[in-house]
Amino acid sequence: MELHYDITKQDYIDFNLNYYTNNAVVQRSILITRIATAAIVILGGTALMYWVKGLNIWSAAVYLALAAVCFFGTPWYMKRKVVKNTERILRNANNKQLCGPKTLILREEEFELKGENEDMVYQYEGVQRTATDAGHYYIFFDEFSAIIVPFSAFADAQQKQDFYNRITAHIEDEALKC
Template sequence: MEFEYELTEKDYINFNIFHFGNSKAVKRSLLVQRIIGPLFFIVFGYLYYQIETVSLPLLILVIIALSAVWIILYPMRFKGYITRNTKRMIEEGNNALILGKHHVTMNKNGFTDKTSRSQTSLQWKNAVSFQEDKDNLYLYHSPSYAYIIPKDKVGNVEEVKKFIQTNLPASI
């Protein structure tokens, strides 16, 4: 099976958002960061209460409101952070290895991705995982790197998915 597609900046940004959103380490870090904000508000509120004569119920209400806003909005801020940093990384250098035209060949032996500057191959037995979101298929060849296959740029997505899943080891 062979197909070609153009990998865009948007596709690469979507991969990074997907990857960081599904990484156990990043999820744990995000949880800790979501907790640190409200803890800061509580400590600051307590110190402020000790120094100033302020209504305790009002202070508690303000802390709860700030904490709720922090907990709700922080993931959106984190997604924006990933998007900005990915764009900066793309702007820093030559991205012909990632972005641009990709020619993919899949057969019983593995997956080969050819660009204007490189050719990489992956034997099915060495694949780490296969995942997807609404826009892309991701064939991971290491815990943090994947071949990105945009669904809207591949002819028959179900056929490609089935071919990959059929050839991957049963442990994936």
């Protein structure tokens, strides 16, 4: 099977957002940040108002509102930072080859990814896990990087299913398959 497709900036943004959304460590860090930020605002604001002798129901309400903004706004802010950082990385001259036309050739024992300044051969046994979103397959060989295959690369649903079956054939744990 041979697939020809283009990887765009949006494909990389989608990959990073998928990772941001589905990685337990990232989500735990964001939760801790949300709680810590809200607690600092409440405790710091209360201490400040107590120190300047301005602590009353209104100042407490203001700091509670600011803490709520911090708690509920952190995920939005972090998601925005993921997008901005991905765009910045892709603008870097050393990363220009990440986007553009790609060819993925599936053979019996291995598959090959060809593109500008890249020609990599991967073993099916090396696939650690796969993930998917509304428009892509992500094939992980380690925790942080993946081959992105947009669904637009497939001619039909049968080709998409055949691809999935070949890529995931050597992954024993069903939980690691998308």
